[in-house]
Amino acid sequence: MINEILRLSKEYQVNAEDILFIHMSRYGVNVEFPYSRVRFVFSPYENAVFSKAHRMNIDQFFLALPRNPESPFSVHGDKLYLDDVVLGEVSDLKNDTCDTHYTRRNGTVINLNPVSKSKCHGCKFCHTIVQNANDTDMDISSCENLEKFFNDFMTDHKIADLSSIVQVAVVTGGFGEEGKVLNYLEMLSRTLENYNFKGEILYFGAEIHESGLERLGKIKHKVVYCYTVECFTHRSEILKKEKAQISVSDVMKLFDKAISLGIDTTFSYVLGIDSLDSISEPFANSIGHITRFPIINVYQQHVGASDDVLAPEAKSIEYYLNARLKIEDLFKNTKLLPRPWENYRSLWYLTFGNIDLMESRIP
Missing domain, CATH: 3.20.20.70 (Aldolase class I)
Structure with a gap:
């Protein structure tokens, strides 16, 4: 799926991070937790998918997701995976009450x-x-x-x-x-x-x-x-x-x-x-x-x-x-923009068109 995200990023001119997080909202996450929903802080590693985030010096995201045993995203220990690729570290994993x-x-x-x-x-x-x-x-x-x-x-x-x-x-x-x-x-x-x-x-x-x-x-x-x-x-x-x-x-x-x-x-x-x-x-x-x-x-x-x-x-x-x-x-001709802190299951995390979204993402 990593290659597919990078292909779509190039085709749609949308940064890869935003595509990945949209995927996560759609699929949820596979985690050994006895709850329907989970929330956690995610700190991505520097790689091809998170290159935009690292250029913007954004090193943490807050996510609230359904638990889904069939999801290609999974948490093992303190790591978040996409299939068998480690995306980064997970902290403060909780029941999303x-x-x-x-x-x-x-x-x-x-x-x-x-x-x-x-x-x-x-x-x-x-x-x-x-x-x-x-x-x-x-x-x-x-x-x-x-x-x-x-x-x-x-x-x-x-x-x-x-x-x-x-x-x-x-x-x-x-x-x-x-x-x-x-x-x-x-x-x-x-x-x-x-x-x-x-x-x-x-x-x-x-x-x-x-x-x-x-x-x-x-x-x-x-x-x-x-x-x-x-x-x-x-x-x-x-x-x-x-x-x-x-x-x-x-x-x-x-x-x-x-x-x-x-x-x-x-x-x-x-x-x-x-x-x-x-x-x-x-x-x-x-x-x-x-x-x-x-x-x-x-x-x-x-x-x-x-x-x-x-x-x-x-x-x-x-x-x-x-x-x-x-x-x-x-x-595009208005002054209205999404604010990252308002929404943890958004279409926009880092960019809106060619505008970088810089506000806080952490509760």
Whole structure:
């Protein structure tokens, strides 16, 4: 497969590292671990596949993958292999649990899951179905508990306040109603004021509608709304009912009002569900309605789960490379770029077109 990756790199003018990591999201990893998903830090050796990474002085990547005994990628001891070729070293190998909180961007972004995302089911593609729940023991749903959490966080990270934190994200779709989401985001903002937090609050979900945007826009901190669009076609078959009944064009109208209120906008999307021919128009139409580059995830297949949501052509690596080129071409005249720390199963790790992506990749 190494030679195939290098051939595709030359043919598509995409660095080999990005092709390899897309492959890893598609195949998962074979590892002797009794869990459905694993996460780890990967430090590549210097070779033909990782020449771009070494020129950029990037020596660590964070990966979160399905466990698959049939994958050509495998972990043995502290080494990651592709077939019988050693790619590099693995450290901090863990069960990829669904957690109450976790960091991104080298500890400068805090993600909160206050209402147990592991209990949110209904969208066929979602990997929380197979994750082990680790988000029920800690309660961060009240002001008092949030304060305790932030105090403990500062102690653990040896910081005096939260001035170094650039974003606090609320990443769960399980509030149940718009009012509860807004109440929580308002409480979170008020609490963060006490910790010298100057960053932004991101909401990742689909439970705030046009009726709630006025309240969202009045939150003191900068707010980003990442709407979980996930797919453009077959929405009623794949998404849970509450999300499926909102069309993609409805989301864009929602974004227009949000932007007028000073709210930044973007959406999440799972690549692999829609046919290649069906993605260009919706992505093109999103330009002008979003202020951040979409968070585009590569579909990850889990052992024992049905692959009936996967587009037939998405079983080929070239589907993803062609999608990448299409999307790059659509966004080339905008200032919007993917951010490596936002997404560990991306189409872009080191480059976007001819632009190097330099931000942190480690939690």
